[in-house]
Amino acid sequence: MRRALVTGISGQDGSYLAERLLADGVEVHALHHPSEARDRPRPAYCPDEVVLHIGDLTDHKAVGGLVRELAPDEIYNLAAVSSVARSWQEPELVEAVNATAALALMDAALRAQQRTGAPVRFVQASSAEIFGQPEQSPQDEQTPVRPVNPYGAAKARAHAGIAEHRERGLHAVSAILYNHESPRRPAQFVTRKITSTVAAIARKRADRLVLGNLEARRDWGWAPDYVDALVRAARADLAQDFVVATGVAHSVRDFVSAAFARAGVDDWARYVSVDSDLVRPVDAVELRGDATLAHDVLGWTPTVGFTELVARMVDADLASS
Structure with missing residues (x-):
């Protein structure tokens, strides 16, 4: 073994x-x-x-x-x-x-x-x-x-x-x-902060999501x-x-929008505010990867897209909220 x-x-x-x-x-x-x-x-x-x-x-x-x-x-x-x-x-x-x-x-x-x-x-x-x-x-x-x-x-x-x-x-x-990301991501990470707070807002247990740079883009x-x-x-x-990597980048704003949409909350912007203290001293504008080598050599390819990923995280937080 x-x-x-x-x-x-x-x-x-x-x-x-x-x-x-x-x-x-x-x-x-x-x-x-x-x-x-x-x-x-x-x-x-x-x-x-x-x-x-x-x-x-x-x-x-x-x-x-x-x-x-x-x-x-x-x-x-x-x-x-x-x-x-x-x-x-x-x-x-x-x-x-x-x-x-x-x-x-x-x-x-x-x-x-x-x-x-x-x-x-x-x-x-x-x-x-x-x-x-x-x-x-x-x-x-x-x-x-x-x-x-x-x-x-x-x-x-x-x-x-x-x-x-x-x-x-x-x-x-x-x-x-x-x-x-996944539902197992700890709550201090921005993605889980987003999905857990959105779930709480949908359940009327919170009224505000505070974030840093909404324009930061990630794969x-x-x-x-x-x-x-x-x-x-x-x-x-x-x-x-x-x-x-997936080869596709989205902004934090995109993540927020997808999370609120999954939770069935309209007009999400009124629930979100930006705190300058949460903005990193230096934040990469866009990190997007080319996984061609992993695909060609390892036969690897991602199976879950961005919208489905966000949906799974929101669903898990709704179920536990």
Whole structure:
């Protein structure tokens, strides 16, 4: 039986990935941060079959020991401080988790491979934020890496580390993930903030949705589709980097409009206000990905479009409100 180690199990991608790997007959182990374990011994949506290991990704020695003990066939590094806004407030933490710890995990994977002689397949969850303010749209694997915020800068360092470890013989993949959403997205993210607040407004339990830049444009996809791309990349014959995206960008305004429409609320503009404090210091105007390589090499294609994605999130929040 193949064995996988997943970091970031408490996030939406971690839970979907665990479900996918288990369905494939893989033995799944996951790193569960001590602070999260105190509040919730098993993360939300985490299947019971997943073997949890309490640990901090920034404890390089302990994590290296876990990799040595498990000798996994596949490692998926999804753990990250995932808020761009928070990266401006805590850049040192973001660097430690998103860059330094990721590089240390790659080193541990390579050492495990060298020690046992068995190949280890490593997938790093990267981000479109590594491209910053791109001069071209859509972006692909050849687009210059020019991050404009601490989150993107840390992810860019881990992205570069993947190429270095690939040169050293590790089957290392950087999956450059564009925005992807689901009802499992935590409430502090703008998409869940939108859908949960819209549901509350529809239920007459709220009267205002406060947002930042309504014109920011993103390429939004369905999280389980993106997890499928991670697994395909891990098991591809050749290790290389892949942009994972739908190729279609929408504005935050579009997302808001679609959410209110799904909830059956007319004249949505009267419920929405903009708070300048919520606008990022630097916000990429449009990030839109070209996933041609993932399509051609991995046979990957998104299955859920923008309108359906928003509808599924709104429906889930209406059902729970």
